[in-house]
Amino acid sequence: xxxxxxxxxxxxxxxxxxxxxxxxxxxxxxxxxxxxxxxxxxxxxxxxxxxxxxxxxxxxxxxxxxxxxxxxxxxxxxxxxxxxxxxxxxxxxxxxxxxxxxxxxxxxxxxxxxxxxxxxxxxxxxxxxxxxxxxxxxxxxxxxxxxxxxxxxxxxxxxxxxxxxxxxxxxxxxxxxxxxxxxxxxxxxxxxxxxxxxxxxxxxxxxxxxxxxxxxxxxxxxxxxxxxxxxxxxxxxxxxxxxxxxxxxxxxxxxxxxxxxxxxxxxxxxxxxxxxxxxxxxxxxxxxxxxxxxxxxxxxxxxxxxxxxxxxxxxxxxxxxxxxxxxxxxxxxxxxxxxxxxxxxxxxxxxxxxxxxxxxxxxxxxxxxxxxxxxxxxxxxxxxxxxxxxxxxxxxxxxxxxxxxxxxxxxxxxxxxxxxxxxxxxxxx
Amino acid sequence: xxxxxxxxxxxxxxxxxxxxxxxxxxxxxxxxxxxxxxxxxxxxxxxxxxxxxxxxxxxxxxxxxxxxxxxxxxxxxxxxxxxxxxxxxxxxxxxxxxxxxxxxxxxxxxxxxxxxxxxxxxxxxxxxxxxxxxxxxxxxxxxxxxxxxxxxxxxxxxxxxxxxxxxxxxxxxxxxxxxxxxxxxxxxxxxxxxxxxxxxxxxxxxxxxxxxxxxxxxxxxxxxxxxxxxxxx
Ligand SMILES: Cc1ncc(COP(=O)(O)O)c(C=O)c1O
Numbered sequence: 332x333x334x335x336x337x338x339x340x341x342x343x344x345x346x347x348x349x350x351x352x353x354x355x356x357x358x359x360x361x362x363x364x365x366x367x368x369x370x371x372x373x374x375x376x377x378x379x380x381x382x383x384x385x386x387x388x389x390x391x392x393x394x395x396x397x398x399x400x401x402x403x404x405x406x407x408x409x410x411x412x413x414x415x416x417x418x419x420x421x422x423x424x425x426x427x428x429x430x431x432x433x434x435x436x437x438x439x440x441x442x443x444x445x446x447x448x449x450x451x452x453x454x455x456x457x458x459x460x461x462x463x464x465x466x467x468x469x470x471x472x473x474x475x476x477x478x479x480x481x482x483x484x485x486x487x488x489x490x491x492x493x494x495x496x497x498x499x500x501x502x503x504x505x506x507x508x509x510x511x512x513x514x515x516x517x518x519x520x521x522x523x524x525x526x527x528x529x530x531x532x533x534x535x536x537x538x539x540x541x542x543x544x545x546x547x548x549x550x551x552x553x554x555x556x557x558x559x560x561x562x563x564x565x566x567x568x569x570x571x572x573x574x575x576x577x578x579x580x581x582x583x584x585x586x587x588x589x590x591x592x593x594x595x596x597x598x599x600x601x602x603x604x605x606x607x608x609x610x611x612x613x614x615x616x617x618x619x620x621x622x623x624x625x626x627x628x629x630x631x632x633x634x635x636x637x638x639x640x641x642x643x644x645x646x647x648x649x650x651x652x653x654x655x656x657x658x659x660x661x662x663x664x665x666x667x668x669x670x671x672x673x674x675x676x677x678x679x680x681x682x683x684x685x686x687x688x689x690x691x692x693x694x695x696x697x698x699x700x701x702x703x704x705x706x707x708x709x710x711x712x713x714x715x716x717x718x719x720x721x722x723x724x725x726x727x728x729x730x731x732x733x734x735x736x737x738x739x740x741x742x743x744x745x746x747x748x749x750x751x752x753x754x755x756x757x758x759x760x
Numbered sequence: 761x762x763x764x765x766x767x768x769x770x771x772x773x774x775x776x777x778x779x780x781x782x783x784x785x786x787x788x789x790x791x792x793x794x795x796x797x798x799x800x801x802x803x804x805x806x807x808x809x810x811x812x813x814x815x816x817x818x819x820x821x822x823x824x825x826x827x828x829x830x831x832x833x834x835x836x837x838x839x840x841x842x843x844x845x846x847x848x849x850x851x852x853x854x855x856x857x858x859x860x861x862x863x864x865x866x867x868x869x870x871x872x873x874x875x876x877x878x879x880x881x882x883x884x885x886x887x888x889x890x891x892x893x894x895x896x897x898x899x900x901x902x903x904x905x906x907x908x909x910x911x912x913x914x915x916x917x918x919x920x921x922x923x924x925x926x927x928x929x930x931x932x933x934x935x936x937x938x939x940x941x942x943x944x945x946x947x948x949x950x951x952x953x954x955x956x957x958x959x960x961x962x963x964x965x966x967x968x969x970x971x972x973x974x975x976x977x978x979x980x981x982x983x984x985x986x987x988x989x990x991x992x993x
Contacts (some may be wrong), residue, residue: 512806
């Protein structure tokens with residue numbers, strides 16, 4: 332760099348992280364122009380791997396078409412179709428039956444005219460699945476919608492929402508919509524949480540603590556036992572988002588709450604149907620009187636169309652399969668698969684604190700993200716690449732989602748590709 | 761300082777120690793410090809970033825000035841992307857220095873909110889730890905809280921600096937060429953006292969936990985290309 336020319340030099344697209352385009356001062360919306368410039372630069376370099384259309388279902392082997400038209404056959408480690416129900420023949424048939432019976436869309440808000448018999452069947456089946464007396468289910472058209480609707484109708488201005496630092500955007504957005512005061516505690520750190528609760532409990536306002544069953548970037552479990560204890564000590568309520576753990580964690584698939592035996596202490600349990608169920612949608616499981624209230628006052632439910640009936644039929648079948656022998660076998664297999672992949676990677680690359688089917692491979696420097704995503708795709712693998720601020724600075728990750736459907740050979744190929752990449756991109760241990 | 765001026769509106773500052781920590785603070789606490797035209801860049805709504813940076817400028821690092829230490833307090837704010845895309849934009853609300861001449865120049869040339877001459881700026885290079893204070897008492901201690909220091913990356917980083925002087929808002933471009941290690945390990949990073957240097961900002965215990973730290977590679981020097989501020993808006 333010539334010392335005088337510093338200001339004129341245009342940095343490469345690798346210098347940017349997405350947060351850097353999120354906002355700009357001034358009236359001219361410069362963030363839109365700068366973001367599009369960055370996107371164009373990545374596309375012209377033929378490194379663009381985002382928004383790549385899939386030409387096949389989310390099976391372990393997929394075909395995608397990149398932006399310049401080239402098609403790639405890939406091993407799929409980027410879909411959260413954990414138990415393979417998104418394309419299970421019985422699930423598809425159930426969805427088709429519901430489609431024939433009820434039509435394409437619900438065409439109405441659930442409270443007014445969008446509730447179908449199949450929704451009631453799903454509510455009933457999920458309530459039975461958790462099995463606590465006096466509890467019920469409220470359905471939402473997405474997991475995102477469930478979190479924003481539930482948090483924002485449970486908490487109001489002047490109250491508190493206390494979130495784990497690794498919380499999903501939908502919980503944060505729910506907290507913002509609630510107009511309550513948002514506080515963050517260090518990831519899984521119950522002592523840190525206690526310091527916050529001790530201080531804010533003095534205000535004598537409602538406090539909602541939000542955590543997750545399995546964290547979608549770190550792949551570790553929520554520290555549910557300790558966090559529930561501290562939360563109860565200060566009279567706060569607890570929400571557990573089981574997006575990545577419902578049907579997968581716990582012996583019968585009730586989630587991390589089952590694994591850590593805290594189901595009875597949880598005030599609000601959130602599930603999504605977009606992951607292990609293989610569909611789309613979300614739900615709240617809570618005491619029936621709270622469910623009744625949410626059905627009227629969660630705005631993302633009240634002012635949005637009900638869950639698609641065909642998808643609901645598929646979800647119902649996925650639940651039926653997951654609670655039977657198929658589910659037990661798949662849960663066993665996904666754990667074995669994840670353990671196997673971890674055992675192949677350990678001591679070769681840094682896999683952080685992963686304990687689940689979500690396995691982050693830490694490659695560090697975010698400037699490698701775009702080239703690395705492209706490299707892996709050209710090697711025949713589809714992963715998600717995540718960088719700051721989704722993960723910590725210089726702790727950028729390749730995220731691998733393991734499913735029960737991956738074969739041993741696919742997992743071994745995956746480990747080999749990751750280890751090769753670690754040598755090529757200098758993050759081998 | 762004229763020999764440091766490479767072009768009319770640019771001064772190149774050479775430093776041999778730099779340590780910066782971003783702390784998560786309540787947006788409500790820092791909002792009173794910000795001018796109306798700019799907003800904090802929150803990491804999540806309600807949580808903003810306070811930045812404290814310490815430099816050591818060796819003798820000759822800045823013209824004829826002697827070796828001195830500088831302490832800067834700023835808030836991370838929404839950048840102006842029409843000027844380029846910075847790593848961070850800061851609103852600087854307090855500047856302390858152990859060199860009075862440097863403070864005077866900073867007020868005059870950079871419109872910086874010079875606080876006052878600091879009594880001491882102790883730098884422990886071996887441990888990456890600092891202590892600053894003045895006649896009102898100790899301001900802060902700050903130390904590296906990462907147990908495993910990783911790569912020091914030497915790429916150029918672009919920042920924007922907003923300052924307010926006489927009700928006028930200014931913006932300056934700033935490029936850093938230095939080998940820096942950045943991390944987000946969350947450990948004990950020292951003590952920030954409720955000191956007048958922070959212009960009334962009072963932090964809770966849990967707000968002294970670092971969000972991000974950057975350290976200059978020991979034994980190396982970095983350069984800051986700091987352009988003269990222009991009136992903003
Ligand atoms: C923890 C968590 N909660 C909620 C959601 C949102 O779920 P959905 O995609 O079903 O809207 C996600 C999605 O990735 C998630 O990871």
